Every structure is written in structure tokens, then in C-alpha cells.
Amino acid sequence: MTLSLAIPSKGRLKEKSEAWLGGLGFPVSQIGGERGYQAEIAGLGDVEMRLLSAREIAQGLIDGSLHAGITGEDLLHDLAPDAGVDFRVIERLGFGGADVIVAVPQAWLDVDTMADLEAAGAAFRKLHHRRLRVATKYMRLTRRFFAAKSVGEYRLVESAGATEAAPATGSADVIVDITSTGATLKANGLKILQDGVILKSEASLAMSPNAPWTDGSEASLARLVDRIGAGAKKV
Numbered sequence: 001m002t003l004s005l006a007i008p009s010k011g012r013l014k015e016k017s018e019a020w021l022g023g024l025g026f027p028v029s030q031i032g033g034e035r036g037y038q039a040e041i042a043g044l045g046d047v048e049m050r051l052l053s054a055r056e057i058a059q060g061l062i063d064g065s066l067h068a069g070i071t072g073e074d075l076l077h078d079l080a081p082d083a084g085v086d087f088r089v090i091e092r093l094g095f096g097g098a099d100v101i102v103a104v105p106q107a108w109l110d111v112d113t114m115a116d117l118e119a120a121g122a123a124f125r126k127l128h129h130r131r132l133r134v135a136t137k138y139m140r141l142t143r144r145f146f147a148a149k150s151v152g153e154y155r156l157v158e159s160a161g162a163t164e165a166a167p168a169t170g171s172a173d174v175i176v177d178i179t180s181t182g183a184t185l186k187a188n189g190l191k192i193l194q195d196g197v198i199l200k201s202e203a204s205l206a207m208s209p210n211a212p213w214t215d216g217s218e219a220s221l222a223r224l225v226d227r228i229g230a231g232a233k234k235v
């Protein structure tokens with residue numbers, strides 16, 4: 001059977017994914033121009049190449065509808081119910097590096113750590129009779145991290161984008177989001193908590209333990225893995 005292999009269809013990860021595969025000797029050619037969602041890859045054998053959003057790729061690897069793909073580790077960790085079994089990272093690719101972080105308004109002078117945040121949450125609840133609201137796209141990562149830090153005085157608000165604006169617009173008090181240069185946080189008057197780095201992410205080639213593997217699809221992935229020099233990975 002064919003190996004289903006996905007790379008991001010747009011955004012910062014797309015070009016670099018194509019360049020990385022091309023550099024290994026597996027050039028990707030897009031069908032229908034820049035905006036087409038179909039592509040071909042040369043040299044890997046029987047491969048169905050898919051162009052999807054980074055989030056869809058992570059979901060497809062976890063549910064087994066894709067064999068392998070390039071996506072952000074942040075998305076894999078957030079979408080996987082069990083990161084230990086739902087995907088396997090074959091190779092970290094050295095681009096798309098960014099941190100998932102907890103940030104609060106710079107004006108909160110007495111909140112610099114997760115413990116401070118819990119104390120502020122308790123005080124806030126007493127004063128305003130409601131919990132602090134945390135805006136994020138990273139629902140699972142946030143819940144896990146807050147529980148690990150023993151922070152319970154909060155409520156999640158799912159963000160559809162522009163998360164850093166939430167405290168200023170009043171739709172939330174705290175945010176969990178991804179940052180690389182820190183410029184967006186700064187522009188929105190936010191600071192990262194000292195122990196508030198949840199995950200250091202980068203773009204990765206990952207495979208799905210849940211996909212229907214066959215000799216053919218394993219052989220195609222093995223060709224790619226051998227070329228990377230990562231050694232054959234057992235499916």
C-alpha cells in the first residue's frame with residue numbers, strides 16, 4: 001500500500017519542509033501551482049503526498065489517517081491524548097522553533113511564577129466571584145501543565161486566533177500561546193512567567209503508530225529514514 005505523507009500547505013513550515021525533503025534528494029512538486037493542495041514527491045516509491053494545515057497533519061498522525069508527516073511538536077503534544085503512544089517523532093528538523101508559554105499582563109507586578117498565578121487566582125475569585133480566564137488554542141497542554149504546577153484557580157477560554165489580544169480586549173486575563181521572537185507578547189504588554197515555558201517546540205518528521213502500515217508503506221518510510229541517517233525505525 002501507498003505511504004501517505006503530509007507537509008504543511010502554507011505558512012512558515014511549508015517552504016522549509018519542501019526544502020528539507022529536496023535537500024535529501026526527494027524533491028516535492030506541487031500540482032496546480034502555489035495554491036494547489038496536491039503534490040508529488042520523487043524518489044520515495046509509492047507515496048501519496050498531501051498538503052494540509054499543520055494542525056490537520058498532527059491530528060491525522062494521531063488518528064492514523066496519515067502514515068507520516070511534518071508538523072509542529074506543539075500540535076502533536078496538544079492533540080494527542082497520550083503523547084507516549086499516539087505519535088513518534090522520527091527527526092527534529094531544526095526549523096519552526098518556538099516555545100509554548102504562559103503569559104500575564106506586565107502590569108501584574110506581583111505575578112512572576114505559576115505559584116503566584118495560583119495565589120492571584122484565589123484572590124481574584126474572592127474579589128470578583130469568578131475564576132481567572134486563560135485564553136489558548138492549546139487546551140490539552142494547558143490543562144496538563146496547570147495541573148502539574150498545582151494551579152486550579154482558572155477557567156479555559158478557547159481562542160480562535162490573536163490570543164495575545166485577549167487580556168487587552170477583556171475576553172481573558174492570562175494567555176497560553178506560542179512565541180519565537182517575543183515581539184507579539186511585547187506589543188501586547190505581556191510577560192512570560194519564570195517557570196511558564198510549557199514546551200520547546202520545533203518542526204518534526206513524525207510517524208503514526210495507529211496508521212495501517214504495510215510492507216510497501218514501511219519500505220517507503222524506511223527509504224526516507226535511511227537517507228536522514230536516523231537509522232531504521234520499527235513501526
Ligand SMILES: Nc1ncnc2c1ncn2[C@@H]1O[C@H](COP(=O)(O)OP(=O)(O)OP(=O)(O)O)[C@@H](O)[C@H]1O
Nearest residue numbers: 011012053054055072074075096097098178179180
Ligand atoms: N512565531 C512562530 N515562530 C516559529 N514557529 C511557529 C510560530 N508560530 C507557529 N509556529 C509553528 O508553526 C506551526 C504552524 O503554525 P502556523 O501559524 O503557521 O499554522 P496554523 O496554526 O496551522 O495556521 P492557521 O493559524 O492559519 O490555522 C505551529 O504549530 C508551530 O509549531
Ligand SMILES: O=P(O)(O)OC[C@H]1O[C@H](OP(=O)(O)OP(=O)(O)O)[C@H](O)[C@@H]1O
Nearest residue numbers: 163164177178179180181182183184185
Ligand atoms: O514571538 P513572535 O515572533 O512574535 O511570534 C508569535 C506569534 O506567531 C504566531 O502567530 P502567527 O502564525 O499568526 O503569526 P505571525 O503572523 O506573527 O508570524 C503565534 O500565534 C504568535 O501570535
